[in-house]
Amino acid sequence: MHVLVVHNRYGSAQPSGENNVVDQEVALLREAGHRVGVFERRSDDIAGRSLLSKAALPLLVPWNPGVRTQLAARLRAERPDVVHVHNVFPLLSPAVLAACADAGVPAVATLHNYTQVCPPGTLQRDGEPCSACVGKAPLPAVRHGCYRGSRLATVPLAVSLSVNRRRWWSGVERFFCISAAQRDVLVRSGMPAGRLRVKHNFVPDSGPRRSGPGEHLLFLGRLAEAKGVRLLMAAWDALGGAAGVPLVIAGTGPLEPEVTAWAAGRDDVSYVGLYDAQQCREVIARSVAVVAPSTWMEAFGLVVVEAMAAGVPAVAAGHGAFTELVEDGVSGLLHRPGDAASLTDCLRRIIAAGPELGRAARLRYEQGFSPAVGLERLEEGYRSAIAGRTQPSGGNH
Structure with a gap:
């Protein structure tokens, strides 16, 4: 055509x-x-x-x-x-x-x-x-x-x-x-x-795939209220340093000064700024999970599917498109939208989970989101x- x-x-x-x-x-x-x-x-x-x-x-x-x-x-x-x-x-x-x-x-x-x-x-x-x-x-x-x-x-x-x-x-x-x-x-x-x-x-199937359990949890996206950045910070603070893996935040946006100040001096949080496309693919493939706690009704959720392609599960808000992208407990976890305590619980659970969620996420990608x-x-x-x-x-x- x-x-x-x-x-x-x-x-x-x-x-x-x-x-x-x-x-x-x-x-x-x-x-x-x-x-x-x-x-x-x-x-x-x-x-x-x-x-x-x-x-x-x-x-x-x-x-x-x-x-x-x-x-x-x-x-x-x-x-x-x-x-x-x-x-x-x-x-x-x-x-x-x-x-x-x-x-x-x-x-x-x-x-x-x-x-x-x-x-x-x-x-x-x-x-x-x-x-x-x-x-x-x-x-x-x-x-x-x-x-x-x-x-x-x-x-x-x-x-x-x-x-x-x-x-x-x-x-x-x-x-x-x-x-x-x-x-x-x-x-x-x-x-x-x-x-x-x-x-x-x-999502193109051209990026690296995860090997091993992953090194960090990852938020990758615009630093804005609608993306749930403040919710994530509150949930992470509630973990009290007991996560066992660090949180990496990549992106830029109106909340960047707030995120920068929050992450400063912490060894359990790393704010890395804006990554290019190749850096994004690499940091996703090294993740335990990608976190997408959006407070608004996402029409899709590209970073979740990019994670699936790399064999990485997601923790996402249980509304909007995320409910059809992530099968709760199978290829990732869904938290109650806007609920910091629910997000904290999901973060704790995803860190303790085995490799099955990542394998299921990759299969979900192949069946529904491949080129x-x-x-x-x-x-x-x-x-x-x-x-x-x-x-x-x-x-x-």
Whole structure:
């Protein structure tokens, strides 16, 4: 097939699992013999814009007519079989869907988060689950300044959600949800169930595998409230130095000063900052377990699957996508969301566990998250979208 991938790349200052997923899917499709083009914008480029251009940017978030013109021209020239849309914020906008309609090319879209029903895409406010905007006008998000703590910054996202809701639902033949948990939320919000398919992200099987019991517990991700960093610190303190293995924290984010101060002078905690991709693979493979204590409803959980690929189990919050990634007591452990005592207990148990959890985690990866499985689901979704141009949508799939 001939596929055109559409993506607004996130800034390089923070590691982006979504950017990685897009790059890995493009490489996978090309290796399988498909012709794949990329139409992208980069958030890094915003810094080089003029002051006037930066000031006008919020006006283009709901609709960027220049992108519509450019993409439609490329589609007419190249005639791909299908367009695969990922992130469109802030430089592309849902105008990409109009371009697909202009050129008569079917579109599929991967929903990496909850931006279809929540302006910041997190379904969380002030560290707590929130569904105030689900299925209704997103005025609460503006009132609370849910995007970056700013009412002004939230307005373009809220406007885009409101004015483009029907365009998304009618302009996309198939949506890829990255977990069943995410799909359930979106169906309950009123999205068309017949167009929502579950397609878990895959992870390349190219990294090192764990040998032996592991050297440390690992938190790898953004240092933010939603990722459960403060919860982890409280749970670790409750262990009172009795873990027997150190905790390694890798990543950066708004809580970095707090994490740095907490880890300073301790021999049971090591804060290592931001690792590159190869360092991440190596530190995962040396882990007793990966800890993913997110307080928000993760739509997927890439680090958990990366751990599975390395034969490493996870301790994860028992909500959102984690409940379908981790089989509690078999391929990892699930703790009560937001409960430090429950997390402490799981950390203690995972340290004492034998190698069986790691072996089961690797088997779970092979059966559900390998490149072969990912390619099959991508191709199936594309064929379904192409066929859907001549068939009415409906029913659950």
